[in-house]
Structure formats: C-alpha cells, structure tokens
Amino acid sequence: KPAHQRELYGHPAGLYVLFFTEMWERFSYYGMRALFTLFLVAETSKQNGGFGWSNEEALALYGWYTMLVYVSSIPGGWVADRFLGQKKTVMVGGILLCIGHAILALDSETTFYVGCLFIIFGVGGLKPNISSMVGGLYKPKDERRDLGFYIYYMGINIGGFLAPIICGYVGEQINWHYGFGLAAIGMILGQVVYMWGQKYLVHVGNLIDRKDEKNREMLNRPLSSVEKDRIKVLLISFLLIILFWAAFEQAGGLMNLYAKQKTDRDFFGLFVVPASVFQSVNSFFIITLATVVGAFWLKWRKKGKESSSLFKIAVGMIIMALGFGFMSAASMQYESDGSSAMYWLILAYLFHTIGELCASPPSLSFITKLAPLKYASIIMGLYWAATGLGNKVAGLIGEVSQDWGEFEIFTGILVIWSLIGVLVIVCLKPLKRLTHGAEDGEGKVS
Numbered sequence: 001k002p003a004h005q006r007e008l009y010g011h012p013a014g015l016y017v018l019f020f021t022e023m024w025e026r027f028s029y030y031g032m033r034a035l036f037t038l039f040l041v042a043e044t045s046k047q048n049g050g051f052g053w054s055n056e057e058a059l060a061l062y063g064w065y066t067m068l069v070y071v072s073s074i075p076g077g078w079v080a081d082r083f084l085g086q087k088k089t090v091m092v093g094g095i096l097l098c099i100g101h102a103i104l105a106l107d108s109e110t111t112f113y114v115g116c117l118f119i120i121f122g123v124g125g126l127k128p129n130i131s132s133m134v135g136g137l138y139k140p141k142d143e144r145r146d147l148g149f150y151i152y153y154m155g156i157n158i159g160g161f162l163a164p165i166i167c168g169y170v171g172e173q174i175n176w177h178y179g180f181g182l183a184a185i186g187m188i189l190g191q192v193v194y195m196w197g198q199k200y201l202v203h204v205g206n207l208i209d210r211k212d213e214k215n216r217e218m219l220n221r222p223l224s225s226v227e228k229d230r231i232k233v234l235l236i237s238f239l240l241i242i243l244f245w246a247a248f249e250q251a252g253g254l255m256n257l258y259a260k261q262k263t264d265r266d267f268f269g270l271f272v273v274p275a276s277v278f279q280s281v282n283s284f285f286i287i288t289l290a291t292v293v294g295a296f297w298l299k300w301r302k303k304g305k306e307s308s309s310l311f312k313i314a315v316g317m318i319i320m321a322l323g324f325g326f327m328s329a330a331s332m333q334y335e336s337d338g339s340s341a342m343y344w345l346i347l348a349y350l351f352h353t354i355g356e357l358c359a360s361p362p363s364l365s366f367i368t369k370l371a372p373l374k375y376a377s378i379i380m381g382l383y384w385a386a387t388g389l390g391n392k393v394a395g396l397i398g399e400v401s402q403d404w405g406e407f408e409i410f411t412g413i414l415v416i417w418s419l420i421g422v423l424v425i426v427c428l429k430p431l432k433r434l435t436h437g438a439e440d441g442e443g444k445v446s
C-alpha cells in the first residue's frame with residue numbers, strides 16, 4: 001500500500017504525523033505563553049532582565065496577543081482556501097513559527113515584537129488548517145473521525161503539559177531567552193516531523209484546482225439551501241464556542257491568581273506546591289481522560305442515544321459550569337477560614353477538563369462534517385477566531401471579578417453557563433434540523 005493509505009492502530013497513518021506536528025507546535029506555543037507575562041513584569045537589568053512592566057500592562061498585552069494569535073486563523077483559513085491549500089499553509093505557518101520563536105530567543109526589546117508578529121501569523125496559518133486536515137483523513141460518515149480528533153487532542157495536550165514545566169523552568173530559573181529558545185527548538189522538531197511525514201498526507205489538504213472544469217463548476221455554483229443552513233448552525237455553534245472559552249479560560253487568569261494568593265498549597269507539611277503546577281492539571285487530565293471520554297461517546301452512540309455534536313457541546317458546557325461550583329465553595333471557605341483547600345481547584349479543573357473533552361474535539365469534528373468544501377478552511381479559521389474572542393472575554397470577566405467579587409463571579413458562571421447548556425438541549429431539534437442529517441448514520445466506512 002502507498003504510505004498515505006496505511007493505517008496504524010486503526011487510524012490513518014497521517015493522523016500521527018499531524019499529532020506530533022501539533023504536539024510540538026503546542027509545546028512551543030504554551031512554553032512561550034508560560035513565560036510571556038512573567039518575562040514582561042520581570043525587572044529590567046543588564047543580565048537576564050525583563051521589561052519591568054506593571055501587572056496591568058503585561059496582562060493587557062497578554063490578552064490582545066492570545067486573542068490575535070487565534071483571530072489570525074481567519075487570514076490563515078482564507079489563504080488556504082484561495083491560494084495554497086491547507087497542507088502548504090501549515091508548512092508556511094510552521095516556518096513563520098520557527099522564525100518567530102527563534103527571534104524571541106534573542107535578548108532585544110525591538111525584535112521581541114517582531115517575534116510576536118511572526119508567531120501570530122504562524123499560528124494563524126498552522127492551527128486552523130492542521131485541524132481541518134485531521135478531518136480530511138476520514139471519509140464522510142466514518143465513525144472513527146470523532147475518535148481521531150480525541151487522539152489528536154491528546155497530542156495538543158502532551159505539548160501543553162510538558163511546555164510550561166520545561167520552558168517555564170528553564171526560562172524562569174536560568175534565562176528567559178533560553179526558555180524561549182527551547183520553545184523554538186520544539187517548533188523546529190515539529191516542522192521536521194511535518195516535512196518528513198508528507199508522504200502520509202498526499203491525499204489531504206490540497207488546493208482544489210480551480211482551472212479544472214469539473215471543480216470550477218463545483219466551486220462557482222451558489223450555495224445550496226442545505227449548505228446555507230449548515231453555515232447558519234455552524235455560526236450558532238461558534239457563539240457557544242465563544243461562551244465556552246470565556247468561562248473555561250479563567251484558568252490562566254483568575255484561577256491562576258486564586259491558586260497563588262488564596263489557596264493553602266502546603267502538601268502535608270512536606271513542601272509547598274507552586275501555583276504554576278495547577279496550570280498543567282488540565283492537560284494532565286486531558287491526557288489521561290481523552291480516550292475514556294471518546295470511547296464513552298462512541299458507546300453512547302452505539303446504544304442509539306442522542307450523540308450529535310451540539311448535544312455534546314451542551315453537555316460539556318454544563319459539566320464545565322458545574323466545575324465553577326467548586327470554585328464557589330473554595331471562595332466560601334476562603335471567606336470563613338482565610339484560605340481554601342487545593343482539592344477545590346483540582347475538582348474544578350477535573351470538571352472543566354471533562355467539559356472540554358465533551359465540547360472541544362466534537363466541535364472540531366463537527367466543522368469538518370458541515371462546512372461546504374469551498375469555505376472549509378475559512379470556516380475553521382472563524383472557529384479559532386471565536387476561541388480567541390472567548391479568551392479575550394475571559395480576561396474581561398476576570399477583570400470585573402475584582403470589583404464584583406470572586407464568589408459572585410464563580411457562582412454567576414455556574415448558574416448562567418448551566419442555563420445556556422440547558423437552553424441548547426431544549427432547542428436541539430430545530431438546531432439539528434439545520435444540519436440536514438450531516439451526522440446521521442455514522443458507521444464503519446472502509
């Protein structure tokens with residue numbers, strides 16, 4: 001069999017190329033991100049100094065940067081649809097990322113911003129298109145597609161788990177720019193994997209040849225009413241995506257500070273758990289639970305129960321919201337005892353992770369099932385832009401919590417986000433009608 005038709009552990013071999021490419025890309029991204037604000041607020045000095053910014057200034061740049069990184073998925077998707085195809089756009093994005101991270105390894109203030117710009121456009125080129133390519137590995141109605149996204153999601157989080165520990169340690173303890181440099185090395189490894197693995201990806205992510213008569217007819221005809229409906233339901237799901245991440249992404253801001261300032265992190269009198277360790281808890285749970293949750297939903301569907309992606313997103317929203325109940329409990333304990341226990345945070349992250357696993361891989365899979373071919377990449381770009389907006393809104397919620405009170409915000413998220421999930425379940429029938437059966441009859445496809 002030619003390389004691209006080969007399978008490994010029941011999935012197309014190309015899945016593993018994308019898995020390791022994205023694992024390293026996320027390693028570089030989360031490694032850099034772990035250092036970003038710490039570096040900006042570190043005092044300036046000749047030897048290994050930061051920029052000496054205030055917390056507010058650093059968080060403001062962080063908010064804009066993490067938003068732009070994902071919003072640039074819109075141009076990234078557009079370039080893929082119109083000019084290069086997904087596979088080549090990932091290649092170009094990867095090169096921009098190698099350059100961007102390498103620039104951050106330099107000890108210079110002016111080049112720092114240039115490095116960030118390269119990273120913004122690099123992620124925009126790579127992230128949405130590599131996600132679309134995962135979907136492209138499976139034929140329509142192939143029941144393995146969702147599980148494929150779960151496997152891929154594990155790769156993301158292996159990178160996300162290791163990076164803050166490794167790059168964070170080297171950057172903080174030894175030298176900021178060595179930390180950024182390690183992120184660059186990770187990205188270069190990812191790029192090498194991707195280039196080496198091209199033979200497994202011959203059939204996915206190619207630009208549709210617009211000169212070909214047959215393709216032209218396909219591409220030039222106006223959207224059918226079915227396709228229009230599907231775009232409508234995708235746009236509605238993007239609204240849910242913004243809301244989901246707006247709550248979930250309290251992790252890096254408000255919950256991070258909560259761990260640092262209000263949690264009793266003493267471990268049986270043996271040592272004090274560093275607050276940053278809690279930033280890896282989510283990825284740890286993803287790595288351990290991704291296949292469990294994936295297999296659960298597969299079994300659930302085989303029993304003939306409701307298993308549309310929208311339903312999973314709604315269930316994920318509710319489980320994630322329930323996680324905030326533990327944060328409410330933590331703030332009550334803090335009010336009465338002056339500090340709160342670590343297990344509240346762990347429980348909150350556990351629920352957040354199960355919620356994420358219900359909502360996030362299926363939503364990626366959903367897009368690859370529903371998006372009309374000619375807009376496939378730009379729609380994936382819009383999805384990532386929605387997560388970017390979610391990140392920004394998360395920051396704003398974090399800010400107002402300082403005025404409104406943390407207990408109020410945690411409890412507010414618990415109530416409002418659960419209700420949103422319930423509302424989606426109530427409206428499931430009309431929403432599903434708009435998909436025109438895109439998810440019906442999924443089964444074994446040889």
Ligand code: GLN
Binds near residue numbers: 026156160245387
């Ligand atoms: N952790 C996931 C990733 O990096 C999802 C991030 C997000 O959508 N905010 O791909």
